[in-house]
Amino acid sequence: MADGAGEENVFEGVELGIGTWAWGDRLFWGYGQGYHQEDLEAVFNSCLNLGFNFFDTAEVYGQGLSETYLGQFIKKTNKRVKIASKFMPFPWRLLRGSLTRALQGSLKRLGITRLDRYQIHWPMPPINIETWMDAMTDVYQAGLIGAVGVSNYERGQMLRAYDVLAREGIPLASNQVEYSLINRKVEKNGLLKLCQERGIKLIAYSPLGQGVLSGKYSADNPMSGVRARRYDRKFLEKLDPLLTLMRQIGEAHERRSPAQVAINWVMCKGALPIPGAKTVAQSEHNARATGWRLNEEEIALLDAASDKL
Numbered sequence: 309m310a311d312g313a314g315e316e317n318v319f320e321g322v323e324l325g326i327g328t329w330a331w332g333d334r335l336f337w338g339y340g341q342g343y344h345q346e347d348l349e350a351v352f353n354s355c356l357n358l359g360f361n362f363f364d365t366a367e368v369y370g371q372g373l374s375e376t377y378l379g380q381f382i383k384k385t386n387k388r389v390k391i392a393s394k395f396m397p398f399p400w401r402l403l404r405g406s407l408t409r410a411l412q413g414s415l416k417r418l419g420i421t422r423l424d425r426y427q428i429h430w431p432m433p434p435i436n437i438e439t440w441m442d443a444m445t446d447v448y449q450a451g452l453i454g455a456v457g458v459s460n461y462e463r464g465q466m467l468r469a470y471d472v473l474a475r476e477g478i479p480l481a482s483n484q485v486e487y488s489l490i491n492r493k494v495e496k497n498g499l500l501k502l503c504q505e506r507g508i509k510l511i512a513y514s515p516l517g518q519g520v521l522s523g524k525y526s527a528d529n530p531m532s533g534v535r536a537r538r539y540d541r542k543f544l545e546k547l548d549p550l551l552t553l554m555r556q557i558g559e560a561h562e563r564r565s566p567a568q569v570a571i572n573w574v575m576c577k578g579a580l581p582i583p584g585a586k587t588v589a590q591s592e593h594n595a596r597a598t599g600w601r602l603n604e605e606e607i608a609l610l611d612a613a614s615d616k617l
Contacts, residue, residue: 319481323580324582324595325511326355326594329374329376331370331377332371332376333374333533347570350587351586351587355591356387361390364408365418367395376418379418380419391424393418395410395440396410404446407440407444408452408578414435423452423454427457429459431465438472440469440617444478456479457481460484465498465509467502467588480506483503483511485512487515488521488556488574489610511579512579512581518535519535521551521567521570523565526548527544549613551566553609553610567594569610572598573602576601576602
């Protein structure tokens with residue numbers, strides 16, 4: 309049995325998390341063009357003031373800048389901050405001890421001695437899932453992490469991880485996957501249901517479909533950059549009926565926006581959304597997705613419109 313001294317449920321009381329993929333990322337999100345470190349610090353403080361203290365990061369976000377910035381911000385607050393990060397199993401990381409060294413790097417950048425949750429970022433070869441779960445057992449039992457998670461794991465992969473940990477009496481806390489009204493794969497293939505059956509929290513990244521569900525974009529006002537290749541004008545034309553419905557439903561809930569409806573829909577499905585925020589306005593906007601719930605009829609209507617995409 310693993311030593312769980314000091315362990316707490318990192319998800320207790322958490323309705324909404326904050327994804328920090330964009331914090332320092334220049335290639336995909338354009339960090340340095342329109343938002344900078346001081347903007348991110350303002351976002352961090354805004355989230356804490358709004359009552360949201362669960363931040364999800366990774367060693368590869370911004371090539372370590374996301375963790376570094378979070379670490380700098382944490383030093384300036386006396387509020388409890390919950391941090392989750394991720395280990396990337398690069399193909400040149402061939403030894404079980406690679407995970408411990410990577411974790412120590414993350415802890416150093418974050419300026420902390422223990423992570424609330426540590427996750428395997430992708431189920432990449434050549435090292436098998438069992439070896440990485442053994443490595444997770446090492447750092448969990450050493451008290452360096454409070455919970456073990458995985459990310460982007462399919463059903464079978466998740467069960468393999470679950471079984472290895474279970475033999476040591478360690479729960480698999482979470483599986484972080486892409487999930488939104490425009491990507492319901494985990495709902496359709498039974499992964500969401502399996503997570504709920506096994507007590508594994510499904511963490512939904514990109515709950516706004518990388519911004520496409522914000523309502524800001526249309527065939528006449530398309531996305532730019534890398535995202536434009538995934539969500540082109542043709543897709544945005546098909547998306548319009550869903551966005552129209554989201555606006556109508558949002559109006560009935562004290563004028564909530566499409567983005568707030570999209571995030572709330574994820575919550576209603578039993579998952580934990582972790583939308584990103586690059587500005588204080590975005591963090592405040594995300595916060596309005598909480599404290600209320602879509603009703604069953606509205607969820608059914610959104611599901612039906614989503615199915616047509």
